[in-house]
Amino acid sequence: MTSASQGNPLGELPESVADWVTAHGLEITVEDVEMAVEAGERVAGEKSELAELWVDADEPEWRESLDDLTERLRVALR
Secondary structure, rough: OHHOOOOOOOOOOOHHHHHHHHHHHHHHHHHHHHHHHHHHHHHHHHOOOHHHHHOOOOOOOOHHHHHHHHHHHHHHOO
């Protein structure tokens, strides 16, 4: 929702998400977006057990999706 609130949604949002963004999007600060980027980087990092589990599961779409989200958040910071 953070990337959507910053104008970078992933495609069409479900109505409930779009409603939330409309109601709360302005409440999300630059610091919130920075924390979201940091969290995405941490989850994808070498020390992340979650990333290791996804690699073991041979699901590259997970990493691609996370990288896409993190990049959309970075764009919002520019």
